[in-house]
Amino acid sequence: MISIVGTLARRGVPRYSRSLQNVRQRCFSSGSESSKVGDITGISLSQPVSWLPIPRYATVKDQESNTHITRLENGLTVASAEQFGNFCTVGVLIDSGSRYEGPYPSGITHFLEKLSFSSTAKFANKDEILQRLEEHGGVCDCQGSRDTLIYAASASTTGVAEVVELLSEAVLQPKITLEELEATRAAIGFELDTLDMKPDPDILMVEYLHAAAYWNNTLGLPKVCPQENLSVIDRELLYTFMSNYHTPKRMVLAGVGIKHEELLKQAEKYFVSATPAWKMDGEQVNDKFGQDLSISQYTGGIVTVEKDLSNVTLGPSQMPELTHFIIGLEGCSHEDPDFVSYCVLHTIMGGGGSFSAGGPGKGMYTRLYTNVLNRHHWMHNAMAQHHAYRDSGIFAIQAAAAPSMMRELVEVIAKEFVSIRHGIGSTELERAKTQLQSILMMNLEMRAVVFEDIGRQVLASGKRYSAQYFYDKIAKVTEADVIRVADRMLASKVSVAFFGDLSYTPTLEEIQKALHSKDGRIPRKFSLFK
Numbered sequence: 001m002i003s004i005v006g007t008l009a010r011r012g013v014p015r016y017s018r019s020l021q022n023v024r025q026r027c028f029s030s031g032s033e034s035s036k037v038g039d040i041t042g043i044s045l046s047q048p049v050s051w052l053p054i055p056r057y058a059t060v061k062d063q064e065s066n067t068h069i070t071r072l073e074n075g076l077t078v079a080s081a082e083q084f085g086n087f088c089t090v091g092v093l094i095d096s097g098s099r100y101e102g103p104y105p106s107g108i109t110h111f112l113e114k115l116s117f118s119s120t121a122k123f124a125n126k127d128e129i130l131q132r133l134e135e136h137g138g139v140c141d142c143q144g145s146r147d148t149l150i151y152a153a154s155a156s157t158t159g160v161a162e163v164v165e166l167l168s169e170a171v172l173q174p175k176i177t178l179e180e181l182e183a184t185r186a187a188i189g190f191e192l193d194t195l196d197m198k199p200d201p202d203i204l205m206v207e208y209l210h211a212a213a214y215w216n217n218t219l220g221l222p223k224v225c226p227q228e229n230l231s232v233i234d235r236e237l238l239y240t241f242m243s244n245y246h247t248p249k250r251m252v253l254a255g256v257g258i259k260h261e262e263l264l265k266q267a268e269k270y271f272v273s274a275t276p277a278w279k280m281d282g283e284q285v286n287d288k289f290g291q292d293l294s295i296s297q298y299t300g301g302i303v304t305v306e307k308d309l310s311n312v313t314l315g316p317s318q319m320p321e322l323t324h325f326i327i328g329l330e331g332c333s334h335e336d337p338d339f340v341s342y343c344v345l346h347t348i349m350g351g352g353g354s355f356s357a358g359g360p361g362k363g364m365y366t367r368l369y370t371n372v373l374n375r376h377h378w379m380h381n382a383m384a385q386h387h388a389y390r391d392s393g394i395f396a397i398q399a400a401a402a403p404s405m406m407r408e409l410v411e412v413i414a415k416e417f418v419s420i421r422h423g424i425g426s427t428e429l430e431r432a433k434t435q436l437q438s439i440l441m442m443n444l445e446m447r448a449v450v451f452e453d454i455g456r457q458v459l460a461s462g463k464r465y466s467a468q469y470f471y472d473k474i475a476k477v478t479e480a481d482v483i484r485v486a487d488r489m490l491a492s493k494v495s496v497a498f499f500g501d502l503s504y505t506p507t508l509e510e511i512q513k514a515l516h517s518k519d520g521r522i523p524r525k526f527s528l529f530k
Contacts, residue, residue, distance in 0.1 A: 067454055067464040068260035075249035078267050079458045080260045081450065087137070088257030089447050090163050091152025092171050093455035095250040098223040099146045099389075101241075102292040105232045107188075107225025108241045109144040114184045115238075116142030116151060119177060120169035121277065129166055136162060142170075146210070146219055147389050148459065152451065160258055161266055167253075168270035171246065173277050176235045185230045192227055199312045199319055201499055205326045205398055206385075208303040208497035213328055213394050218296040239278040240286045246276070254455035256447050296392040298330045300493025302508040309500045322380055323403040323500035327413055327511065330492035331386060331393030335461065338488070340473045341481040342386060342395060347432040347439075348424065348482070349384035349397065349416070365431060368397070371419075372412055378405050382413070390460055395489050403501035407522060410506050415520030420486035424479050437474050440467060490515060 043049060069079045098109045117140050123129050133140055138155025151170050153163045195203060207224055214220030225233070253271065255263045278285050310321040332338050350366020352373070363369065368382040382399040397416070401409045443449045444467050457464040494512050498505045506514075506522055514522045 067458075069458060069463065070260070070264055072248070072264075072267060072272055074272050075247070075251075076267060076271055077252045077458055077462070078254075078260075078264055079252055079454050079464065080255040080258055080263045081454060082259060083257040083447060083450065085257055085447070086157055087154060087447070088157050088160060088163075088255060089152060089154040089451040090160065090167065090253070090255040090258065090263070091150055091451060091455065092167050093252045093254060093452075093459050094149045094151075094171070094246055095147070095459055096149040096241075096245040097145055097147045098221050099218040099296070100245055100292055101221050102218070102294065103289050104237060104241055105229045106222045107229040107233055108238060109149060109223065110188060110225040111184055111233050111238060112149060112242075113142050113144040114187050115174065115176060115180060117166075117170050118180050119175040121173040121175070122169050123166075129170070132162055132166065133159075135159065138163065140166070140170075144223070146221075146223055148456065150452070150455070152448075154448065157257060160255075160262055161269075164253075164263070164266035165270050168274050171251075172271070172274050175277070176238055178235075181235065188225050189227075189230060192224070195224070197312075199314060201324055202398070204305075205324055205497060205499060206387075208305065208499065209326045209328050209394065209396055209495060210387075212301040212303045212497055213298060213330070213495035214296055214392075215299040215301050217299075218294055219389060219392065220296075220299075236284050236286055237289075239281070239284040240289045243276070243278040243285050244289065244291045252455050252459045254451055254458065256451045256454065296389065298392055298492065300330075300495050302495075303497040304502055304505070305497075305499045306502045307500055320380070321403065321501065322400045323406055323498060323502070323505070324398070324400045325406065325409060325413075325499075325505075326385075326396055326398040326497045327410070327417075328385075328394040328396035328495040329417070329489040329515075331388065331395040331489055332485075333391050333393055334388040335390060336393075338481070338485050339388060340470065341477050341485045342388070342393070344429075344432055344436060344474065344477045345420070345482050345485060346384050346386040346395070347436045348420075348428060351381070351383035351397070353381040353383075363435065365428075367416060367419075367428075371416060372399075376408075376412060378402060379409065379412070394495065396495075404504055406498075406504040407506050410511055411514060411520060411522050414511065414514040414522070417486075417490065417515055418517065418520040421483060421490070424482055426479070429477075429479055429482070433474050433477060437471050440470060440474070 040049060048054075067079055067081045069077065071077050096109065098106065101108055117129050118126050120129075123132075129140070133153060133155060136155040136159025138153055138159060140151075140153040142152075143150045151167055153166060155163050195201075203224070207222060211220050211222070248271070253263065253267050309323075311318075312321075313319050331342055347363075348366065349368055350363035351368030352363065366384075368384060372382045373379055378401055380400040382397060385394075385396040385398060387394045387396070397413050399409055399413055444453065454464055494508065494515055496508055496511055510522050514520050
């Protein structure tokens with residue numbers, strides 16, 4: 001078959017010239033307008049075309065960067081910020097989560113996350129909710145954590161009223177039918193099976209770390225539903241939990257890309273006047289359960305889970321057998337004055353995997369790359385973590401290596417913790433601060449991140465600090481600040497978790513002594529008898 005493009009080329013007619021003639025014939029009927037199009041070929045791309053409309057660009061002056069916050073009569077807080085564009089993100093953040101499940105069977109937050117946006121008083125099933133959102137190009141999601149439960153949706157600004165109504169239905173009017181409960185049990189069961197088979201146990205390691213750090217209290221309670229609780233959690237428990245924690249005073253309705261007056265109007269309509277499902281069906285609430293508002297107690301400790309990982313594989317090629325290790329020390333809350341200094345320290349430590357691809361901004365000059373991964377070929381990965389909550393936090397490093405190298409791995413990581421006390425070079429510090437500032441600003445270019453930033457800050461403190469505030473705080477961090485927070489966390493008890501072959505793992509006491517030593521070495525054991 002002979003193509004049209006090939007035919008034009010053989011006839012010697014330039015493609016762009018023929019296209020331009022077609023445009024002239026389609027778009028204009030008068031001779032004077034036709035001549036204007038002809039003139040466009042002689043105009044430089046850097047010069048404006050006089051008969052085309054002047055483009056309108058978003059400017060800083062057009063946008064009000066302030067976050068508006070209003071507390072309604074029922075206790076609900078409404079926070080919003082305008083943003084250029086035709087789409088908005090609106091959601092409800094609730095001071096809820098697995099840390100409050102002390103009196104309850106663990107896993108309620110996991111269930112609520114999976115049951116989100118299902119049948120409500122107005123919508124028969126999840127499909128109806130999704131179809132309503134799709135009319136405005138929208139999507140929805142729910143995410144649960146240890147201290148927050150977030151229901152959110154993004155859609156066109158023309159559908160703000162429908163989005164707020166959907167959020168009200170999902171948060172306050174869930175039906176939780178028996179069919180939905182069974183489907184949720186099956187979904188969580190499959191998720192647990194997947195976690196058990198995955199070669200990458202990151203989620204499990206974070207669970208074990210929190211369990212060791214906050215033994216049997218608040219932040220140490222499991223976020224992932226235990227297998228034995230799948231059949232225990234029912235509608236009554238879920239409604240009881242929501243009646244205690246899903247109250248207006250513990251909620252923030254946040255929006256980005258929407259005028260504050262419009263969000264207030266919809267909040268009054270759909271949240272102030274709405275009656276929660278658990279109040280309409282009082283028989284489904286068990287009064288023996290109350291609120292547990294305990295302050296987290298950092299205990300330190302060790303969790304060991306022995307498992308044969310020698311046959312773990314993603315395909316026909318066998319993966320190396322690894323033992324996974326995570327070590328944590330008490331950090332600080334996100335309301336602590338040292339919070340930003342901990343964030344800078346986290347960036348200094350950095351880390352990653354031995355076989356991950358590099359690139360600008362990846363952190364190839366961080367300490368866990370230069371001092372650990374680049375010098376110890378047997379180290380599979382090493383990554384710093386920083387978990388901050390309203391009353392506590394954990395600073396941790398996760399790593400993995402062959403089971404026989406566990407004592408060496410623990411010693412290498414302990415040395416990195418201890419070495420912070422010996423000082424930080426000015427170039428290293430400035431690089432980390434610049435990288436952290438860059439991450440902060442780039443993340444806040446995304447509407448969903450701005451939404452979560454507004455919601456979490458307002459939920460935690462009742463106000464929102466600007467990006468410039470944190471940018472300036474990062475710039476003011478000094479070497480002395482980083483060394484001070486390092487000393488602070490090294491004074492705490494250690495939290496440790498091992499997962500895999502435990503044949504060569506050191507004891508908790510040995511790890512604690514290594515962190516208290518000058519060089520991070522594990523005490524040597526000598527014997528006269530072999």
